[in-house]
Amino acid sequence: MLSDLHKHLLNDYQRDFPCSEQPYREIADDLGVSEQQVLSALTELSEQQFISRVGPVIRPNHIGVSCLVAMAVPPEQLESIAEIVNSYQEVNHNYERENRFNLWFVVIAANQTHLDQVLCDIEQHTGHTAMPLPLIRDYFINLGFELNLHD
């Protein structure tokens, strides 16, 4: 069950997280609670998998390169192919989607050569073509995600 403090943390600090040496104390002061309450609430949110971390979202392709990749695989092989794809540490994201292209994943590597090698390797191991869809332009201004936590 999410408390008011949990909800505030989830909604108010996706973007406006204090940039200071003691950020949790600043949040505590903002919300009129103790620093210990903020630390405990964040630890709970993290342990219960409501948040993945407190940290930066880095602009794509500025440190290393990343690429979205799509594959069209027979449904009965999807699980085993997804497992092969997951086994690469360069893959950080892998979803089944409703389409003839039914497997969608993101590959991140230090440079383009390494990324190409990973894709080539995945194609050899799975026996299926990997369609790379690199980013040309990012239109999104990332302000975080406004959650409706009331219903």
Next chain:
Amino acid sequence: MIEPLDRQLLTAIQQGLAITPRPYTELAEKLALSEQDVVTRISNLKRSGLIKRFGIIVKHRRLGYRANAMVVWDIPDALVDELGQRISQQPFVNLCYQRPRQGEIWPYNLFCMIHGKSREVVEAQLQTLISECGLETFNYEVLFSRRCFKQCGAIYPASQG
């Protein structure tokens, strides 16, 4: 392009800040900087846009946002920037990217993501998007997500090489 020290800093914090009263102490020591220097560098990286945002990264699915649609559009090249910007301003759109078409098998050049609590909500938002942005005449496909096989934060490699 990016200072080696900033790269080290980003590599160290990308997996998450410690949830402790002084989360930068250990990192500052490792990089031979003061905590204030670390904070200033992060603030500069935010200003330069290399850090798109800094804060709490939520897990949408766990918070009840289980319907996730990737909508792909075939937009004439001359209009893609204008419409990309317009789409990205809708409050329920989470991401909006231009990507290269792949010939006939994949003619789509604009991708956006909509997260919602149900499929019905997302479908209604898509209709709003189409009318608000004037997308009625363009071909598109909606790809709802089914299973999530893997999901972790972007882990960028420590060094170029």
